[in-house]
Amino acid sequence: MIRRSARRMTRQRKIVLEELRKVTSHPTADQLHQMVRRRLPGINIATVYRNLEILTDEGEVMKLDVAGTQRRFDGNALNHYHIRCSRCGRVDDVHMDVVDSLEEAAAKACAYTVLSHTVEFVGICPGCRDGN
Amino acid sequence: MIRRSARRMTRQRKIVLEELRKVTSHPTADQLHQMVRRRLPGINIATVYRNLEILTDEGEVMKLDVAGTQRRFDGNALNHYHIRCSRCGRVDDVHMDVVDSLEEAAAKACAYTVLSHTVEFVGICPGCRDGN
DNA sequence: TTGCAATTGCGATGCACTTGCAATAAGAAT
């Protein structure tokens, strides 16, 4: 029989998750590494990456592959949409309903079995627009 | 006064564009490099990248930053949606109407000035589904 | 407590893309 290896809740993994859950800013791995380091000075960036990978496939967090930039991570694993500022690169949540009907429309418009979808808006954040 | 440098239509640029326009497959830069090399054996990958960059900001082609994979290029610069096969990675067009109302909804649901949006579907392509 | 596989820190490596530079060539001016 196939057995998945038993996961351990290490100090590192716990704090990576806690720090990511604390913010709504969709940090990159190295931003998160800085945050975690305040509590765990010796932690290595590779450990942060490895844990984010594991937490992602456990469904605890979400990987965001933002167009043309460094990968970001989201402590909220429920599907929701994002907007990226084209000036400064920050990424924020868009608090609108997910449009599931897009997937039905797509299923009719191509030959694939449709499984999921993501939407990324691009715009100008308030800070950049109002000049700060 | 600011003047943009005059663009030259080099043999390389012309053929990169022609080869990209020939296909509907959204090739990566090195796939396109292989294609172009059949007509221009000496062309370097850096030249392909540079020309794709230039053609993109001239609006002739489109860069696709597909979630978690190598960048792909699209000879059709008009906004349309894509679907990626989670098994084999191929990317195809989804021939459905672009839902502009998403941007209005997003504008109400966040503080950004919304400029554009992209949708990426994920699914299983016919080839992978039907086992080839 | 003990045993042992999962996990870590660290350095090395990989990969996709970008850049510096001298040589080349597009295309406007003559």
Add this chain to the structure above:
DNA sequence: ATTCTTATTGCAAGTGCATCGCAATTGCAA
């Protein structure tokens, strides 16, 4: 046609983000 300017090229080296190999450590089940 020829000359001239400078955008563009090929090549090699460089960047940056992410991943990997490995010996040492550690969670945790027995």
